[in-house]
Amino acid sequence: MPRPAIDLFHETFGTTPRSAASAPGRVNLIGEHTDYNGGPVLPIAIPARTTAAVGPPRSWVAYLAGVLRELWSLEVVPPNGSARIAVASDLPVGAGLASSAALAVAVAKALAPNLKARQIAGVAFRAEHDHVGVHCGVMDQTIAALGRRDHALLVECASLEATQIPFGARLLLVDTGKRHDLSTGGLNARRAECEEAVKRLKIELPELAWLASWPAEWLLRLKRALPEPLRSRAVHVVSETARARFAAQLLAQRKLKQFGRLLYESHESCRRLYDCSSPELDTVVGAAKRAGALGARLTGAGWGGAAIVLVNKTDKKTIPAIQRAYERAYGKTPPISEVQASAGAHVERL
Ligand code: GLA
Numbered sequence: 001m002p003r004p005a006i007d008l009f010h011e012t013f014g015t016t017p018r019s020a021a022s023a024p025g026r027v028n029l030i031g032e033h034t035d036y037n038g039g040p041v042l043p044i045a046i047p048a049r050t051t052a053a054v055g056p057p058r059s060w061v062a063y064l065a066g067v068l069r070e071l072w073s074l075e076v077v078p079p080n081g082s083a084r085i086a087v088a089s090d091l092p093v094g095a096g097l098a099s100s101a102a103l104a105v106a107v108a109k110a111l112a113p114n115l116k117a118r119q120i121a122g123v124a125f126r127a128e129h130d131h132v133g134v135h136c137g138v139m140d141q142t143i144a145a146l147g148r149r150d151h152a153l154l155v156e157c158a159s160l161e162a163t164q165i166p167f168g169a170r171l172l173l174v175d176t177g178k179r180h181d182l183s184t185g186g187l188n189a190r191r192a193e194c195e196e197a198v199k200r201l202k203i204e205l206p207e208l209a210w211l212a213s214w215p216a217e218w219l220l221r222l223k224r225a226l227p228e229p230l231r232s233r234a235v236h237v238v239s240e241t242a243r244a245r246f247a248a249q250l251l252a253q254r255k256l257k258q259f260g261r262l263l264y265e266s267h268e269s270c271r272r273l274y275d276c277s278s279p280e281l282d283t284v285v286g287a288a289k290r291a292g293a294l295g296a297r298l299t300g301a302g303w304g305g306a307a308i309v310l311v312n313k314t315d316k317k318t319i320p321a322i323q324r325a326y327e328r329a330y331g332k333t334p335p336i337s338e339v340q341a342s343a344g345a346h347v348e349r350l
Contacts, residue, residue: 004088005051006350013084016350017053021109023345024049025097026143027173027299027308029152029251030266031244033274035137037194038158038210039241042248043139044167044341045147050089050102051348054110057084066127067107074123076112083111094179096298096305101140104128109145109345118160120345121145135191147344154248158210165252167341170311174322175335176280178304186276187301190233197226197234212241229275236273240266260295260310267297276302280330284309287325291318308339 009017024045031041064085071077085107091099104124108115115123124141128134142155142162152167194211202208204225214222216238223231243262250259267285271277281298284307288296295310311318319336326334 005053005086006348008088009053009055009084009086012086013055013057015055017084017086017110018055019110019113020051020053020348020350021106021113021345022049022051022348023102023105023109023144024147024342025091025099025102026140026147027097027171027306027339028139029167029299029308030240030247030263030297031139032240032266032270032298032300032302033190033194033276034212034237034240034244035139035155035157036135036191037137037212037237037241039212039237040154040156040244040248041137041139042152042154042165042244042251043143043147044152044171044339045143045344046097046173046339047342048089048091048097049342050087050091050099050106052103052106052110053086053348053350054107055084064104064107064127066131067104067111067123069131070123070126071108071112074112074115074119076115085110092175094305095175096300096302098140098144098300100128100132100134101144105141105144105345109347113347117145117344118142135188143344145345147342149343150341152248152251152341154244158213163248165248167251169256170313170315171339172309172311172319173337173339174284174307174309176278176284176304176306177332177334178278178280186303190274190276193230193233194237197230200230201225201234211237214238216242232273232275236269240269243269256294256310260293263295263297263308263310264289270298270302274302278302278304280304280326280334281307283325283329284322284334287322288318291321293318 026043028043093099104127108123121141151164154163247262285296288309299308
């Protein structure tokens, strides 16, 4: 849906934009709260996207200052450069689908179409992390920039190694309608807990750089070394790291049943140990499981937002089962859509 931003630019500024680019939202299949702990994530880009149409302005505008400042420091837009920007999106904000990363990536790509996808991801990450102050990891910007149609992307967030894995399964997206705001939400608090855990674990293992690098076979030692709630947070990160890597292998071997089981386990770990679920998300995942769906879990930071549900191609029971359970609990039907793994950021034709 690139037209609205391009048309909006026309209507607002009375001229054609110099360029336009779009970037998608994402759902994360597995590997939650592992990215800023140096572990793996396995997201797909979704069809909903944000488009930015850009052109030079008549006056100096400091809009999306983070992206602009990063591009200035890379010297890909002129110093003191300025921009007119029109943005349109079909990505819901605060639904856990990484709308802020899609915005930053789309604007960066439109302003600097010749930068490599990884550089675009870096610019957008630093804009959100350093300038806006959300202590996120690199997942959202990386998948928005590097996503590929019909593929999930395994990103090892310590080394930034990225591997495309074919993904053609049937995936439902259930929006709980409960919105979160990451700039004020629990993400920064969780990240601080993880950093505190690493500080304490360094007494046991001085070379430990990332929480996700703690050896999975030393869980007992980790549990002894940490008080609650750091213990629960760290057990989640270390076990989720192993789960996400195993899940990526299963996906590559097309073992969807086993893959789906790991999604349920991941949700349980997010709920019990990382304490980032919500009653609405638990209602969706519980109903999906009882209906026989292959797997289900919250996706993204949690505390509301969306859940993903993996179903067989022929499944007809899961959607009505989720709708019934949700209606019973909350008196309304949640929007449910099917999502395909989609393309990452690209330049749009004007
Ligand atoms: C948010 C952050 C991501 C990641 C997820 C949790 O979406 O922006 O970097 O940390 O939460 O996995």
